[in-house]
Amino acid sequence: VAPSQLQAEIERIAVSLSGAHPKRSAFSTRRLEDAAMAFVGQRPEIQAALFRVVDVAPVCRSHADVGAHLVALLPYDDASRLLDQVVQIGRGQLGRNVLGRVASLIVRRMARRFIIAERPDLATRALSGLWHGGVAHSLDLLGEMTVMSAEADRYAVRCLGAIETLSRLVRTWQPQALLERDSAGIIPRANLSVKVSALTGLQRAEAPTRIAEDVRPRLQRLLRAARERDVHVHIDMESLDWREGILRVVLDLLSETEFRSGPSIGLVLQAYLTDSSDQLDQLLKWQDVVARRQPLTIRLVKGAYWDHEVIDAQLNGWTVPVWNEKRATDRQFELLTRRLIDASPMIRLAIGSHNLRSVAHALAYARAVGVKASDVEFQVLRGLGDDLQAALQHSGLRVRTYCPIGDLIAGMAYLVRRLLENSSNDSFLVKRAQGTDLRELLVSP
Numbered sequence: 001v002a003p004s005q006l007q008a009e010i011e012r013i014a015v016s017l018s019g020a021h022p023k024r025s026a027f028s029t030r031r032l033e034d035a036a037m038a039f040v041g042q043r044p045e046i047q048a049a050l051f052r053v054v055d056v057a058p059v060c061r062s063h064a065d066v067g068a069h070l071v072a073l074l075p076y077d078d079a080s081r082l083l084d085q086v087v088q089i090g091r092g093q094l095g096r097n098v099l100g101r102v103a104s105l106i107v108r109r110m111a112r113r114f115i116i117a118e119r120p121d122l123a124t125r126a127l128s129g130l131w132h133g134g135v136a137h138s139l140d141l142l143g144e145m146t147v148m149s150a151e152a153d154r155y156a157v158r159c160l161g162a163i164e165t166l167s168r169l170v171r172t173w174q175p176q177a178l179l180e181r182d183s184a185g186i187i188p189r190a191n192l193s194v195k196v197s198a199l200t201g202l203q204r205a206e207a208p209t210r211i212a213e214d215v216r217p218r219l220q221r222l223l224r225a226a227r228e229r230d231v232h233v234h235i236d237m238e239s240l241d242w243r244e245g246i247l248r249v250v251l252d253l254l255s256e257t258e259f260r261s262g263p264s265i266g267l268v269l270q271a272y273l274t275d276s277s278d279q280l281d282q283l284l285k286w287q288d289v290v291a292r293r294q295p296l297t298i299r300l301v302k303g304a305y306w307d308h309e310v311i312d313a314q315l316n317g318w319t320v321p322v323w324n325e326k327r328a329t330d331r332q333f334e335l336l337t338r339r340l341i342d343a344s345p346m347i348r349l350a351i352g353s354h355n356l357r358s359v360a361h362a363l364a365y366a367r368a369v370g371v372k373a374s375d376v377e378f379q380v381l382r383g384l385g386d387d388l389q390a391a392l393q394h395s396g397l398r399v400r401t402y403c404p405i406g407d408l409i410a411g412m413a414y415l416v417r418r419l420l421e422n423s424s425n426d427s428f429l430v431k432r433a434q435g436t437d438l439r440e441l442l443v444s445p
């Protein structure tokens with residue numbers, strides 16, 4: 001494909017998708033929230049204070065308590081009149097109370113934006129609404145950190161419950177051809193994302209064999225239930241130290257005769273890892289050897305643990321395993337996109353990105369090499385990718401929304417992770433919220 005032709009097509013698709021974003025007034029709550037996130041992104045000291053407040057908010061006993069923490073944690077900065085005023089307001093008991101109320105309200109609102117419901121059985125209306133509006137789902141059960149076997153057992157039981165709830169729910173749904181069929185065949189309606197680290201009480205990932213042994217019985221039960229109830233299981237990818245343990249237990253189990261016929265399975269490839277191309281080679285080789293009935297789905301993402309990977313490697317004197325430039329990650333994402341599209345329909349590709357350039361590149365390349373758009377799935381995070389979700393659905397493309405489930409405390413922990421990821425100045429969404437011109441963001445990496 002000629003690069004200039006591909007670029008022209010990418011720009012055309014991205015502009016068209018951007019035009020299909022829902023129109024929001026400049027004063028809509030959503031626009032104000034996005035602007036606030038972009039503002040926080042430019043002020044690391046406010047960012048740090050807010051993260052700490054979100055951390056302590058669940059255990060605060062009163063609004064004044066939250067207000068007091070906020071004032072104590074905010075950096076005192078003569079240069080910022082806004083901060084100065086906030087600190088002044090928080091000097092008195094009444095002021096602290098008001099500040100605390102406002103902060104709690106914002107934190108709760110933001111957490112609700114990202115989580116779909118407290119429990120799977122409370123999410124059924126929202127999930128049915130998505131489906132009949134042309135959008136598929138993947139459910140993600142949030143939890144606090146798993147530090148004991150009993151918690152890992154509890155997470156497994158919650159996953160089994162979600163499989164049961166989803167399988168019953170989707171039977172009542174009207175057919176949606178685009179969402180449940182591609183060139184490789186039937187795509188299960190029900191979809192659950194699973195974190196392997198939550199299936200073990202072992203907190204350190206340095207011994208992959210032990211991790212795999214500990215996770216195995218719980219994951220085996222999940223896979224059996226998912227196969228019987230036709231639920232797709234998507235294994236999320238976590239920080240690099242977990243990768244070996246995760247892949248070992250998942251690929252070993254899936255290689256067994258028992259699981260050749262199902263369930264439908266997905267893995268995640270993180271383009272920010274410098275060895276991600278080798279990782280893809282290994283997955284393609286594995287899929288060739290272990291002829292499973294359904295093709296593996298690969299959710300291609302950039303990776304959510306960039307700061308962690310850099311700091312962890314530096315602290316330990318290791319080679320940093322991620323690209324050190326955003327452009328390099330973007331370039332790798334496009335390279336892997338092309339390789340995965342070339343492997344279609346032997347592999348099902350899901351593009352997990354909110355970056356219009358990355359999304360448009362996948363569509364443009366698929367069209368250029370004659371792969372149907374319906375053979376590429378697009379995945380977005382609830383709360384962050386809502387506008388892109390609407391644009392993709394409106395454009396007749398298959399979109400799946402990753403829907404976290406959990407209570408407020410779990411929601412807040414998730415919120416902190418999403419904020420950390422999206423307050424980075426390099427983030428596509430932040431640049432858009434700051435008003436960067438779309439054309440500038442569509443330049444080839």
Ligand SMILES: Cc1cc2nc3c(=O)[nH]c(=O)nc-3n(C[C@H](O)[C@H](O)[C@H](O)COP(=O)(O)OP(=O)(O)OC[C@H]3O[C@@H](n4cnc5c(N)ncnc54)[C@H](O)[C@@H]3O)c2cc1C
Binds near residue numbers: 237299329401402428
């Ligand atoms: C449906 C869905 C599921 C996901 N599941 C997972 C998962 O299982 N595991 C996981 O790790 N992530 C997952 N993610 C998150 C994903 O990895 C990205 O963090 C997130 O989507 C932001 O990428 P983007 O393409 O939307 O935005 P962009 O703004 O284009 O990219 C931001 C990303 O670029 C990379 N980056 C930022 N700064 C630098 C730098 N200086 N040098 C090099 N690279 C840099 C980081 O990976 C950062 O997240 C998921 C995302 C979605 C939408």
